[in-house]
Amino acid sequence: MFVYSALVLWNFLIEEFSTKVLAVFVAVLLSVRFLQMVREASALPPGPWGLPILGSLPFLKGDLHLHFRDLTHKYGSLISTRLGSQLIVVLSDYKMIRDAFRKEEFTGRPTTEFTALLDGYGVINTAGKLWKDQRRFLHDGLRHFGMSYIGSRKTQMEGRIMREVEEFLSVLTSKKDNPIDLNPILAVSLSNVICDILMSVRFSHNDERFKRFMFLIDEGFKLFSSLEASFFIPILKYMPGQRETRGKIAKNREEMGQFLQETIEEHRKSFDSSHLRDLLDTYLYEIQKANEEGTGHHLFEGKDHDRQMQQIMGDLFSAGMETIKSSLQWAVLFMLHHPEVMKAVQEEMDQVVGRRRLPKLEDLPYLPVTESTMLEVLRISSIVPMGTTHAPTRDLKLNGFYLPRHAQIVPLLHSVHMDPNLWNEPEKFDPSRFVNAEGKVVKPEYFLPFGVGRRMCLGEILARMEIFSFFSSLLHSFDICVPAGETLPSLKGVAGVTISPNAFRVCLKPRPMEWDAITGTIRPAGSH
Ligand code: HEM
Numbered sequence: 001m002f003v004y005s006a007l008v009l010w011n012f013l014i015e016e017f018s019t020k021v022l023a024v025f026v027a028v029l030l031s032v033r034f035l036q037m038v039r040e041a042s043a044l045p046p047g048p049w050g051l052p053i054l055g056s057l058p059f060l061k062g063d064l065h066l067h068f069r070d071l072t073h074k075y076g077s078l079i080s081t082r083l084g085s086q087l088i089v090v091l092s093d094y095k096m097i098r099d100a101f102r103k104e105e106f107t108g109r110p111t112t113e114f115t116a117l118l119d120g121y122g123v124i125n126t127a128g129k130l131w132k133d134q135r136r137f138l139h140d141g142l143r144h145f146g147m148s149y150i151g152s153r154k155t156q157m158e159g160r161i162m163r164e165v166e167e168f169l170s171v172l173t174s175k176k177d178n179p180i181d182l183n184p185i186l187a188v189s190l191s192n193v194i195c196d197i198l199m200s201v202r203f204s205h206n207d208e209r210f211k212r213f214m215f216l217i218d219e220g221f222k223l224f225s226s227l228e229a230s231f232f233i234p235i236l237k238y239m240p241g242q243r244e245t246r247g248k249i250a251k252n253r254e255e256m257g258q259f260l261q262e263t264i265e266e267h268r269k270s271f272d273s274s275h276l277r278d279l280l281d282t283y284l285y286e287i288q289k290a291n292e293e294g295t296g297h298h299l300f301e302g303k304d305h306d307r308q309m310q311q312i313m314g315d316l317f318s319a320g321m322e323t324i325k326s327s328l329q330w331a332v333l334f335m336l337h338h339p340e341v342m343k344a345v346q347e348e349m350d351q352v353v354g355r356r357r358l359p360k361l362e363d364l365p366y367l368p369v370t371e372s373t374m375l376e377v378l379r380i381s382s383i384v385p386m387g388t389t390h391a392p393t394r395d396l397k398l399n400g401f402y403l404p405r406h407a408q409i410v411p412l413l414h415s416v417h418m419d420p421n422l423w424n425e426p427e428k429f430d431p432s433r434f435v436n437a438e439g440k441v442v443k444p445e446y447f448l449p450f451g452v453g454r455r456m457c458l459g460e461i462l463a464r465m466e467i468f469s470f471f472s473s474l475l476h477s478f479d480i481c482v483p484a485g486e487t488l489p490s491l492k493g494v495a496g497v498t499i500s501p502n503a504f505r506v507c508l509k510p511r512p513m514e515w516d517a518i519t520g521t522i523r524p525a526g527s528h
Contacts, residue, residue, distance in 0.1 A: 040402065040404065043401065043402035044080040044087070044089075044401060044402055044403075045075075045076075045078045045079050045080040045089055045398075045399075045401040045403075046075040046076060046078075046079060046080070047071060047075050047079040047080040047081040048071065048075075048081055049082075050081065050082050053084070053085075053233065054084060054233070055081065055082025055083050055084055055085075055086075055232075056081045056082060056083060057083050057084055057232060057233075060083075063385075063495040063499075064386070064495070065385035065386050065412065065414045065415075065495065066414075068081075068090045068092075068386070068410065068412055068415075069092070069412065069414065069415050069418075071090065072090060072092040072412065072415060077091065077092045077093035077096060078090070078091055078092075078093070078096060078398065078399055078401065079092075080401075080407070083232045084229075084231075084232030084233040084234075085232060085233060085234060086110075086112070086231075086232055086408055087404065087406065087407045087408065088407070088408050088410060089403055089407045089408065089409050089410065090410045090412050091409065091410070091411050091412065092412040092415035092416065092419075093416075094416045094419075094422070094445070094446040094448060094452075096398075096399070097411045097413075097416070097448070097452060097453075098445075098452045098453065100398060100409075100453070101390070101411065101451070101452050101453025101454060101455065101456070102452075102453045102454065103453075103454075104393070104454070105392055105393045105394060105396055106390050106392060106393075106409065106453070106454075107127065107131070107132075107390065107393065107454050107455055108127045108128075108390060108391035108392055108393040108405075109125055109126065109127045109131075109389070109390065109391055110389055110390075110391040110406070110407075110408045111391075111406070112231050112408075113227065113230060113231040113234060113237065114224065114227075114231050117224075117249065118311065119307075120303065121303060121304075121307050121308050121310075121311035122134075122308070122311035122312055122314065122315040123135060123138060123312060123315050123316075123458075124315045124319060124388065125315075127391070127393070128393075129301060130300060130301045130303070133300075134300075134312070135455075135458065137282075137286070138279075138312070138316075138458055139458060141279050141282045142197070142279070142458070142459070142461075142462065144276075144282070145157060145197050145278070145279065146158070146160070147197075147459070147461045147462045147465075148461065149461060154361070157197075157462070157465065158360065158361050158465065158469070160193060160196055160197065161193055161465060161466055161469045161470075162358070162360075162469060164189045164190070164192050164193050164196075165189070165358070165469050165470055165473045166358075167189060167192075167205075168185060168186070168189040168470065168473075168474075169473060169474070169477050171185050171205055172185065172474075172477075172478065172508055173510065175508070177507060177508075177509070178507075179483035179486070179505040179506065179507055180505060180506060180507075180508070181503060181504070181505050182328075182329065182332060182506065183325070183329065183503065185205065186325045186328055186329070186470075187214060187321070187325060188203055188204075188205050188207075188210060189470070190321050190324050190325050190328075190466065190470075191203060191210070191213075191214075191317070191321050193466060194316065194317055194320040194321055195317065196278070197278060197279060197462075198278060198279045198280060198313050198316055198317065199263050199267065199278055199279070199280045199313060200277050200278045200280075201263060213259060216252055216255055216256050216259075217256075217317075217318070219248075219252055220249065220252045220253065220256065221496075223245055223248055223249045223252060224249065225496070226245055227242065227245055227246070227249075230242060256310075256314065257307075257310050260309075260310040260313050260314070261306060261310065263280070263313075264280065264306060264309055264310070267280050267281060267284060268284065271284050271285075271288075273285055273288065279312075279316075280309065280313070283308075283309050283312070286299070287299065287305050316459070319457075319458075319459060320459050320462065320463070322498055322500070323383060323384065323463065323498060324463055324466050324467060324470075325500075326381070326383045326498050326499065326500040326501070327377060327378060327381065327383055327463075327467055328467065328470055328471060328474075329500060329501050330377050330380075330381040330383065330493075330500075330501055331373075331374065331377045331467070331471050332474075332480060332506060333489060333491065333501050333504065334376075334377055334380070334429055334491075335475070335480055336480060336481070336482055336488060336489065336506065337429065337488065337491065338429055339481075341373055341429070341431060342475060342479070342480065344369050344373075345369055345370045345373055345472075345475050346475055346476065346479075346511070348367055348368075348369040348370055349363075349367065349370060349472060349475070349476050352366045352367055353367075353476065354514075355511075355512075355513050355514040356513065356514050357513075358472075358473045358476060358477070359468075359469075359472040359473060359476055360469075361465060361468065361469070363472075364468060367472070368435055368439055368440065368441050369431065369435075370468075370471075370472055370475075371434075371441045371468075372431040372432065372433075372434035372435050372441050373431040374467055374468060374471055375431070375434045375441070375443065375447065376429060376430065376431040376433065376434060378447075378449040378467075379417045379423075379447060379449065380417070380426075380429055381493070381499065382413055382414040382417045382418075382449065382499065383449070383498045383499050383500070384413060384449070384451070384497070384498055385412070385413060385414035385495065385499055386410045386411070386412060386413065386414070387410070387411040387412075387413050387451045388451070388455065389408045389409065389410055390408075390409040390410075390411070390455065391405070391406070391407060391408060391409060392404070392405050392407060392409065393405070411448075411451065411452075413448050413449070413451065416446055416448055417447075417448070417449075419446075422444070422446050434447075450463070476511065477510065477511060477513070478508040478509060478510055478511060479508070479509040479511060480506050480507075480508060481506065481507050481509065482506065482507070483505055483506065483507045484507070486505065489501065489502065489504035490502060
């Protein structure tokens, strides 16, 4: 009896003791973590603390880039804030952005629910060795197909672009005087430019396959956006409806993947290593070479070759179409608001280019009014207002503040372009700010529409070529005006990853070209 009682007492004491020890242990751990968090938070750049779990999410009003701009006005050019579980660090001083983004340690990408869905494929949302190799490969590949300011391949690229410009102008001509929305017409023409370079695919205006392709891109974008809340508060992914959305995303990606896979298979069948037609062929060549050398399984850091090619096509299409379409839409909108600038551009082109042909890239150095107008459109519209989000590759310090590895680093390009200390009356549309006293175009180092540093835009040269070719040819061929009875469209944009104008319509009045007396035709660009 005594032994039994002693055992019960002993067990009771042990249980009581271990529960207490466990409780103390958990309390110590929590306190250490809490102190760590307080220490970490006090070492972060200044900014609002927000609420537990939600951070500053409940205080967001309007466009995110404007919210961040307001915070930088209050706390300084380097701030931190929490959106749900995500720590966001915003840089709005151009020197700070430039100096940081030149460094290897700022080339990471954050790990989020969104990047998890992409599974580490592609180039835009990758980091480390895969990103570096892919960026170099794409840079060389795009140069090979003419994305360069110099050399004979530039003319080839210009040829590809001008074919689409001429088709674009002929579709516009067919619309006669009717009010039109340029958006869907530009979408086909600009998709054709990038799809031609990527995979020799072109669509006709009214193509059902193209409509489906665009529908999938649009649907994918909307589905991803509807998951946005769970990217910031991960627990929300268990809310009703979220599983269905993820299912729809999987289906959307599958169909998109099938479309791209068909193109990959077609390329495989007709592949000829002595004649590389497009970027997809350069990938097939790289894969073939690696397989022959027995290193195929190391290529793309061991990732599936076809999935990597699909994601690269998707990345370049999404980065290279919408951005240029928005820029051109903004350019047209600013011409509606500033007909005197449109007239000055047209008069300059009439003098330099003449009325017998369309403008070409080699005219550009002699067209300062046209060039400065395009630069001003890029500055004032800041179509990628927050660049792309970077992440430190390790815990580090910036200007004495602590930036943990998991922070999301946002370069606030919009603020740089709207800084009154850098630009005189930044809200004003004034192309002459880019022209010096000698009449030459100058781009200040704080003009950053394509970002800066190691992860700056990979398609800048192509973008400049396309914007110039479409914008100058459009203005050379037509006067643009607001349709009778309609009001001047607003300059307030719709902000997402890019800022685009709200839908608007224009009327186009042809500016007659002169016939070439020798050939009896209008000379197309590049024929001189
Ligand atoms: C007006 C047109 C364009 C603008 C304003 C623009 C702007 C930008 C900006 C601001 C970034 C992020 C830079 C950073 O955060 O560090 C970026 C990245 C990128 N852009 Fe563009 N872009 C344009 C057109 C294009 C085109 C035509 C292509 C495709 C050929 C392209 C491909 C890319 C890629 C692949 C990246 C990611 C680079 C990386 O992650 O290393 N962009 N762009």
